[in-house]
Amino acid sequence: MALNLDDINQTTIYIPYEGPESDDDESGPEPYAPYAERDLPEGPEIRLRAYRAAWSRCLNRVQSIVHQLYDPVADEIVTQIEDAYEGVLPGLPYPEMPVFAISAPSSGSTFVNEIAQRMERPVFEDEYEMEADEGPGAYITHLRPSDCTSVMNAMKALVSGFVVQSPDGQDVKRKPTxxxxxxxxxxxGVWYDAIRDSLDDDVETLPPLLVFMHEFEQFDDVVMQDVIYICSAHITRLxxxxILSLSSPPSPSFIHTTYPRSTLALLQVHEFTLPSGEEILEKIVMETFFSLEFEPPIMIGPWVIDFLIDFFSRHTYSVDGVLTILQLAYLKHFDEPLTIFAAEHDWPLDILEHPSAFPFLDRLLASTLDAQSSRSAKGWPITDIPALLEFKNQAEADLQAHLRDARLAFRLMRCVQEFLVRQGYRKAEMEKDPFExxxxxLRGGLAREGKYLxxxxxxxxxxxLKGLLSDIRVLVTDLPPQTSExxxxxxxFLDEALELFDVHDGAEIAEGISGWLVRYFADGHFVNLEELKLWEIWYTxxxxxxxxxxxxxPRATVLSGLLYPYEYVESSTEDTGDNSTSKRRALWGLPDITILLRRYxxxxxxxxIFDWYESFAVVLENQREHIMNPPTPKPKSGRGKTKGKKAVEAKKPQEDEDEDREEEWKMYVQARFMRALHELDFLGFIKHTGRKPDHVMRTVFDIPE
Known part of the structure; x- marks a missing residue:
């Protein structure tokens, strides 16, 4: 369809972007490579595989810990769902519909989906393969706030979610008429009657109909009152x-504070709360990075722990947020080219002999040089790549040895502290929390706290004292082989302490145990890991x-991108300080939306709008003049006559354009103005008002520098 600019019926004209006139540079932005100057030829690909392997191990560990915390609650919920219609109290004026409210602020929909998977109806190739004691499972549907904007939409989503599931595995075909x-x-009800008729006579329990409501706080309470009333009137048949997924805290109860008594009387509410708060975060960090049985491939540092507790306590208690932070920490760690040695699988070492690997080797040798106090009298010991790799292996063994020693000492300190707190010694809580x-x-600064305990x-x-020694005995029992030494x-010490109880009184025994603990915690078990050799490979x-x-x-990013577009687009490796290209560039050399925003x-x-357009047209006229008459460089000669002569030639007036060409230019300016104006409108910078059709209101006032 041809573009007709004179058609008054067209309220909007779309001018497609055709790209730059020259297609010489089509490479696009360079990939993210912060250390490209000293990276190996195949370094990013190898480190990406190493990252995936390391993060997979860490993720599996965290998920297993979360499952251990949630499994008791999940088992209890599944058991009560299976017995929801068993043992109903007699004498009720009307039957109550079972409702399970799960307050899971830290897990989101993950835990609810796991419940759904446990209750899901098993699929068999032959229905006769189903064992009688397993029952027919459950039929499940999921509702979300967007599905329940009205009572009709909510009932449609609920009914349709079940009837599309066929009891015999055949496609459901219904005639609309x-x-x-x-x-x-x-x-x-008719669909469930067909389900009931398809079951064998020896099946004792009928499959329940589970309705999972995600983000229940976002549902319209008026709509849900009608849905509950309709469903509760048919529970004798259905x-x-x-099952309600709540992100709000359990107290005060969202259901009891939102819905009236007339609605609550129709429900049999069972409330469950998952473990949440800093306790679950402490459990995840302790059992993942300070565990005596599990050794993470990459150890997180104090900066990651500080940000983790700050984000977890200030923004959200979500376990998904914890996983995201840990994943980003791992991903950021593998930016360093040296982390290629953290790869579990072998990679071609011959790439180290390539000339492009020399900057990488220089950085690696510099790290080993920092680790050595001085060169030996025989000269520098690392003379070839095998010696360098042997040095790397020794550095890894030393780091892991210090980590095992520090983990055991830290767990012992926490064991003593928790025992003293349970005995009522409030001073044992100390000023530092577990994360501090x-x-x-990790920084090697817990000797004072150990002495105090x-x-x-x-x-x-x-x-x-016997109880304390018993707890320590449980801690060191069945240690893995790498930590047993x-x-x-x-x-x-425990064996010697037990002998003290037979020959010494209580004060002497306490003195001996206390002295040993003070000496143990001051014996250099905690060291600063950043002082070890090549620590940056396995430690953040x-x-x-x-x-x-x-x-x-996003707000500051959008504003900076619009005000200084060239600075925003240019490579981050270049200097973008106060003397950046965007801030030196004249207004006429900026994009249309930036020109319009500056006037804004x-x-x-x-x-x-008209004044805004006039100011925009002035800038475009200036841009037009600079493009058609680019400035000529000044001559280096100091002769006044030549300089004046060329200046006069540069200022020769251009020939007047005819009237048709001027009208075409005005239409061109209007089109560019409308496109930039619509872009600002789409971004939310302006607000239309009905009082003054030719005016718009600003929505952004405080612009960060």
Whole structure:
């Protein structure tokens, strides 16, 4: 269809972007490579595979911990769902519909989906393969706030979610002229009667109908009151069970504070709360990175732990947020080219002999040089690549040895502290919380806290000392082989301490146990891992966490991109300080939307569209003159006559354009103005008002520098 600019029926004209005139540079932006100058030829691909392997191990560990925390609650919910219609209280004026409210602020929909998978009806190739004790399972449908904007839509989503599931595995075919409406609950009753007739006579329980409602706080309470009333009137025929996913805290109860008594009287509410708060975060970090049985491939540093607790306590208690932060920390860690040595699988070492690998080897040798106090008298010991790899293996063994020793000492300190707190010693809580103690352990600064706890042990009685030794014995029992050598001194101390109870009184025993604990915690078990050789390969250390990826600033980013577009687009490796290209560039050299936004910032609360257009046209006229008559460089000669002569030639007036060409230029300016104006309107910078049709209102006033 041809573009007709003179058609008055066209309210909008779309001018497609055809790209630059020259297609010489079509490479696009360069890939993200912060250390490209010292990276190996195949380094990014190898490190990406190493990252995936390392993160897979860490993710599986965290998920197993979360499952251990949630499994008891999930088992209880599944059991009560199966017995929801068993043992109903007699004498009720009307039957109550079972409702299970699950308050899961830290898991989102993950836990509810797991419940759905457990209750899902098993699929068999032959229906006769189903065992009688397993039952026929359950039929499940999921409802979300967008599906329940009205009572009709809510009932349609509920009924349709069930009737599309065929009891015999065949496709359901209904004639619209002879069928009930898809929002009529009687249709669901007829469908369930077919389910009941298809079951064997020896099946004792009928399959329940589970309705999972995600983000229940977002549902319209008026609509849900009508849905509950309709469903509760048919539960004698339809075993409906509502399972509500709540993100609000359990107290005060959202259901009891939102819905009236007349609605609550129709429900049999069962409330469940999942473990949440800082306790679950402490459990995840402790059992993943300070566990005696599991060794993470990459150890997180204090910066990651600090950001983790700050984000978890300030923004959200979601476990998914914890996983995202840990994943970003791992991904950021593998930016470093040296982390290629963290790959579990072998990679071609011959790439180290390539000339392009020399900057990488220089960086690696520099790290080994920092680790050595001085060169030996025989010269530098690392003379070839095999010696360098052997040095790397030794550095990894040393780092892992210090980590195992520090983990055991930290768990022992936490064991003593928790025992003292249980015995009522409030001073044992200390000023540092568990996360601050983790950071201090990685920095090698927990000796003072260990001494303090050791001195508190002096105050324990004989019976309490036996309880403390029993807890320590449980800690060091069945240690993995790689950690058992570090637990040998503790086991030896426990054996000696048990002999003290037969020959010494309580004060001497407490003195001996306290003195041993003070000496143990001061014996260099906590060291600063950043002082070890090649620590940056397996330890994130004090590398700042990329918080802008987790908590971005979209408003500031959009404004900076519009005001300084060339600075925003240019490579981040270049210098973009106060003397950047965008801030030096003249206004006529900026994009249309930037020109319009600059004029936007100079206006008041309301902007006259025509004045805005006139100011925009002035800038485009200036742009036109500069393009048609580019400035000529000044001559280097200092002769005044030549300089004046060329200046006069540069200022020769151009020939006047004819009237048709001028009108074409005005239409061109109007089209560019409308396109930039619509872009600002789409971004929300202007608001239309009915009082003054030729004016618009500003919506953005505070512009960050």
């Amino acid at each position: 002879t069928s009930l409406a898809n929002y009529d609950i009687q249709l669901l 075993p409906l069970i509502f 103690m983790m950071c201090a352990a 050791g001195l508190l042990v002096k105050k324990l009685s004989v019976e309490k 570090y637990g040998a001194p503790i086991v030896s 250390g004090s590398t700042p966490f990329p918080s802008e990826m987790i908590n971005p600033s 910032l100079d206006a008041g609360r309301m902007i006259n």
